[in-house]
Amino acid sequence: MAAADPAEVWRGRVQGHLDAAGRPPLGAMAGWEVFPFERDGLTPKPLGERVVPEPSRERSADACGTCRALAREDLVLHTGTRLAVIRPGGTSLMFVANVVAREHERLDDLDEAADEELGRLVARTFRALRALPGVGNVQVSKWENGGGHLSVNVLARPLGVLELRGSNLPVWADMLPDIPQDEYDARADVVRSALA
Ligand SMILES: [Zn+2]
Structure with a gap:
């Protein structure tokens, strides 16, 4: 049986x-x-x-938002061996970064060396965002954004806004307006330097 x-x-x-x-x-x-x-x-x-x-959760590389972001210099914060750090085009939070595979592949596809790179890059990205002025805490999650492309999301919460604490942070982020683009770009430069 x-x-x-x-x-x-x-x-x-x-x-x-x-x-x-x-x-x-x-x-x-x-x-x-x-x-x-x-x-x-x-x-x-x-x-x-x-x-x-x-x-199927697979999406071809040409229909993948992460692949598109990797092709945009302004959205790439760091390029590693197998992985990279990018940011979305906008955010309502203090900052958002995504640790992603450089190719269109999933977490399932990584080998041990890439696993080690993933751990290192998630920790370094966490610390880079944590060090930004006005950040109360930083949350880390993995959803792959439905596209079959590894993406670990690193989300920076505004300091003192206690309602946004914890695992509901992305729900709050979805309801709040985007920060000004020039402010977001300036923070991206700081994060880029921290990851260099
Ligand atoms: Zn992709």
Whole structure:
């Protein structure tokens, strides 16, 4: 007999936790001081059926925003051996940098030397952003931006803006207006020097 699919077991176990529409109750995070939304009126989305096999997360290099950014000198902050550090074209935060693969490849594809470079570059980028004036803390996350291209996001929170602390920082960032481009460019020069 084939062993039960562990993800199917997980999904079955969760079912009893959902209401008739498939919605879970709000979790503890909704009570966090740093949660960006008021609890009243919040409605979780229903959990749908599993989709296996999953739709492909691959995107070709010519449709990849990270590949496009790597071709723009103003967005590249550092070029390493297998990896590079870039920034998005704009941000609402104090600064955002992405530690990315120089080629269109995923974290799955790296070898040990690239793993070591990744650790070193994430730490150095963290410290470069942490040292910028007006930064309260720096958060690090990996989502790959849905494009099949390794991207570790390094996000600098404005000092003293305590609502933005922690893992909801990108949610806040999405709701707030971009900082002026000249301010962002000037900080990019500082980060570029720190990474050189
Ligand atoms: Zn790419």
